[in-house]
Amino acid sequence: MSDANADADARLVRRLAGDIDRAFEELVRSHQDRLYSGIRRLVGNPELAADLSQDTFIRAYRALCSYSPSRVRQLKLRGWLWSIALNVVRSNARSQSRRPRQSQLLAEKIADTSSQPETRALNSADEKWWRDELTRLPTRQRTAIVLRYVGELSYAEIAAATKRPVGSVKSDVHRGLAVLTSQLKGKIH
């Protein structure tokens, strides 16, 4: 993640410590695209990703309200937000194995935004291929790669979000990339 992003997060954290209600909208605005895109790559389906993004932000809001200002000021925002998101994704996976989630919440409004410029760079067949390949990766590698390149997190932030050592996170990213590279080579030949 760039220094400019880190500076923006540091400013945002100070504003959150001062007045959560006013600064929270800025937090959502500045993080929703990467968070949603990342969750979407983790869970596959855009409606569910929107639902889980919403859950993540609302849990983040409740947590912020319960923290003291000094604790808020010390937050490493991006890693912290993603640690909540990964919990939400995990607990959804658990509950989904018992019963399908009711995800009508944003469904009607998703249709018009789910095929926006992001995916136009790839044609849909390519996108499906990449999605499937990502899904085939072991969870840790997939999570690390998505957080690194879709969520734009630093290795340290991924380590904080996944509660794993930085070294393991780095090797997850590189092993995942190695797998994708060999799959891509296999596809080309």
Place this chain on the structure above:
Amino acid sequence: MRTLGPIDESIVRILENFSGPAPDALLPEVLLGAGVADGYHEYDSPIGTVFVAHNPHGVSTVALLENSKAFEARFSERFGRSIFPARTPPRVLDSQIRSALSVGAISHLPVDLRGLSDFAVAVLRKTSQIPTGEVRPYSWVASEIGRPQAQRAVGSVLASNPLPLLIPCHRVVRSDGRIGEYLFGAERKRQLLAGENVNVEDLEANAVAGRRYLGSANTHIFCHPTCRNARRITPTCQRWFVATSKAIDAGFRPCKVCRPHAA
């Protein structure tokens, strides 16, 4: 550990292309869900359709129907928060809002008066006690909240009442008895009062003629002319006064319900 090769880098670029905009509906759902933005809905009122905004603290504002983008922009400018059309009416508040709008009283409806001065809150709370079909002068509101000199300030608080219709600022009239200004226009003030069975023409004609307080020769009690007690005084017993001091000099005492004060 291996370094990134050219194929890795093209993979990274493709992965980075996977990020795109969140759905438009996400931001409003999150902010409404967290309660940091207000939702709004259209309701019927005695002066036509109005927008009513609400958040977890209660109802925050009532505004005349207009272009929704213009309304949203003015709301954010004034309250410093975002507002979005609510997908469904507020669950608990819905029926309370309907009845509060039809009678012009908040009763148990929770209202959000955050950000207002103590003085403004006192003015609005006092105004909300004026019953349907009755009017009081600005000076009365000022006296009731212990600031008898502040009637101009009372006027400016009511001119920017965030909850018109619910907090019935249309029932506060000029101290000389004329109907006076209204934030939705004087014509709507007359319309609202007429809808509450206030005889606006009589009220103004009496005020011009110096008939501002009405006493009963039977009970020797005097009232604001629209007080429910004043309405029961039979024509032969009616005694009019231009000022509370005149009534007191004549041996009358102020009504304990409408509490006329020296203006």
